[in-house]
Amino acid sequence: MAEHEAAREQALDAAERLFYGRGIQAVGMDAVRDASGVSLKRLYRLFPSKEALVLQFLRRRDERWRQALARHVDAYTAPDDRLLAVFDxxxxxxxxxxxxxxxxxxxxxxxxxxxxxxxxxxxxxxxAFRDYLAALVEDSGLPAELTDQLFLLAEGAITTAAITGTAAPALHARTAARLLVRAHRQHAPAVPDSVP
Amino acid sequence: MAEHEAAREQALDAAERLFYGRGIQAVGMDAVRDASGVSLKRLYRLFPSKEALVLQFLRRRDERWRQALARHVDAYTAPDDRLLAVFDxxxxxxxxxxxxxxxxxxxxxxxxxxxxxxxxxxxxxxxAFRDYLAALVEDSGLPAELTDQLFLLAEGAITTAAITGTAAPALHARTAARLLVRAHRQHAPAVPDSVP
DNA sequence: CAGGGGTGAGAACGAGCGTTCTCGCCCCTG
DNA sequence: CAGGGGCGAGAACGCTCGTTCTCACCCCTG
Known part of the structure; x- marks a missing residue:
């Protein structure tokens, strides 16, 4: 029954592409069928309703999004690089x-x-994203207040990039993040007193 | 024909309340009629289609939102206070x-x-919001790069406050903004060499 | 080979919604 | 007072969409 899993993935792939690109209510189940090649009957056996498909799409997207972020951040080891890697x-x-x-x-x-x-x-x-940022901030020995500030920069960049259709907000957010990190270091400097 | 204008306002008021609260596609014209007391026939004489009503709702909301912001900011005169007033x-x-x-x-x-x-x-x-921020930044004698950074903070706060259902993001954004202003002043201090 | 259980394609159904039409009412003019 | 034109209420229409049903088909077992 790997067939089952394959159809499920195809359906979710198509749903993600369509829901994300056009919005949820603008996409009918027929469109998901056409884009995925999975028949309506099967779709409704895999997911009891459109709402279930939507929620599954969101769950999968959350997982993948955070994995991709972590994978990128893990390419760096220095705590400060890891923080800024989020914006990259x-x-x-x-x-x-x-x-x-x-x-x-x-x-x-x-x-x-x-x-x-x-x-x-x-x-x-x-x-979950905020928690992830909080861990990076703590690993850098920076004060916890920085977390929300970086989170807001990231969040703002995400919607601004969408609406303006450019990637520049990531760069602006990154520079702002660097400034904030520096500002926080000046008030409570280098810190690391690890391994007491 | 002030009747005409009154019905228009009632319709737009109801549309704004409903579209903003439930989303656009989740609100039918019947709901707008019920909430506004303006009959369907009249609605369609005032606005040729739902899309027209939606666009009008957005136009009016843009105007009012920016007016409310400007009114609040204008309660202050010191350029730096005006900048931070945005977050208040x-x-x-x-x-x-x-x-x-x-x-x-x-x-x-x-x-x-x-x-x-x-x-x-x-x-x-x-x-328009970004332009407004840019003017405030310039009036403070701060470098233009600050504009996008403050914009991202504001934007991030707006969506984060919505999703978390708290007002705290405004405070976080405000503190971050203060830090960024200070950081920019340190690199290119007080400035004002006005009236050469 | 016979038969049945699951499958796919697409029709069908029922609800919701954008838009228009009907009809009776009221007010305004001659 | 007569008549008509605009109005409100709500029915009606046509379309879309979520969901289910029909029916023919295929594959798999006895």
């Missing part, structure tokens, strides 16, 4: 040809007011 | 009970991939 990853993301912002922000805007589950997915995704 | 304004906005993020970001996420006009409205709105 944003830059390459923004350069993808059909970049259209954060799927979770978009879904939240479209359905957050009407579907509690979608709103929850968005909250969880952002929370 | 965000804070009071986030505290509104049915705050649900930026109507333009939400509309862009929902319809930007499918309606060029909606995408355009979002672009224009963000551009």
């Amino acid at each position: 990853r944003l830059h390459t993301w923004f350069c993808e040809p059909d970049y259209r912002g954060c799927a979770f922000v978009n879904s939240f805007g479209e359905l957050g007011g009407v579907s509690a589950e979608v709103a929850d997915q968005a909250r969880r995704h952002k929370q | 304004r965000l804070h009071t906005w986030f505290c509104e009970p049915d705050y649900r993020g930026c109507a333009f970001v939400n509309s862009f996420g929902e319809l930007g991939g499918v309606s060029a006009e909606v995408a355009d409205q979002a672009r224009r709105h963000k551009q």
Whole structure:
């Protein structure tokens, strides 16, 4: 029954491409069928409803997005490089040809007011990203207040890149991040008193 | 024919409340009629189509949003206070009970991939906000690069406040903004060599 | 080879929605 | 007072879409 898994993946691939590119409500199940080659009957056996497909799409996207970020960050070892690598990853993301912002922000805007589950997915995704940033900040020996500041820069860059259609916001966010890191170091300098 | 204008305003008020609160596609013209008390026939005489109503809603919201911001900023005279007042304004906005993020970001996420006009409205709105920030930055004698950095902070705060449902992002953005202003002043200090 | 259980393609169904039409009512003019 | 033109309420229409059903087909077992 690997057939089953393959169809599931095809369906989710198509759903992701369509939902992300055109918005969720603008995409019918017929469009998912046409794009995936998975018949309606099978679609409804794999996912009990469109809402289930949407939530699955969001779950998978969250996982993959965070994996891609971590993979990029893990190419660096120096804590400060790792912090800034987040913004490099944003830059390459923004350069993808059909970049259209954060799927979770978009879904939240479209359905957050009407579907509690979608709103929850968005909250969880952002929370996970913030937690990840917090760990990087702590590894750098920087104060925790920096986390939210960097998070806001990243978040702002994500939506600004989408709306303006350019990747420059990643660079602006990166410079701002460097300035903030430096500012925080000046008030509570180098720090590392590890291994007491 | 003040009747005409009154109905128009009622319709736009209801449309704004509904579109902003539930998303655009989740709100039918019937809902606008019920909430506004303006009959369907009249609605369609006032606005040739739902899309026209949506665009009008966005135009009006852009105008009012920027007016409210300017009014708040104009309560201050010192250039640096005016800059930071932007984030205070965000804070009071986030505290509104049915705050649900930026109507333009939400509309862009929902319809930007499918309606060029909606995408355009979002672009224009963000551009206008950025221009406004740029003027404040220039009035403070600060370097232009600061503009995009503050813009990203504001933008990030707007969506983060929506998704987390708290107003704290405004405070985080404000502190980050203060740090960035200070950082920029250290590299190219006080400046004002006005009136040569 | 017979038969049946699952499959795919597409029709069908029912609800929702954008838009228009009908019809009775009211007010305004001659 | 007579008549008509615009108005509101809501029905109606046509389309889309989520979901299910039909039916012919294929493959697999006895």
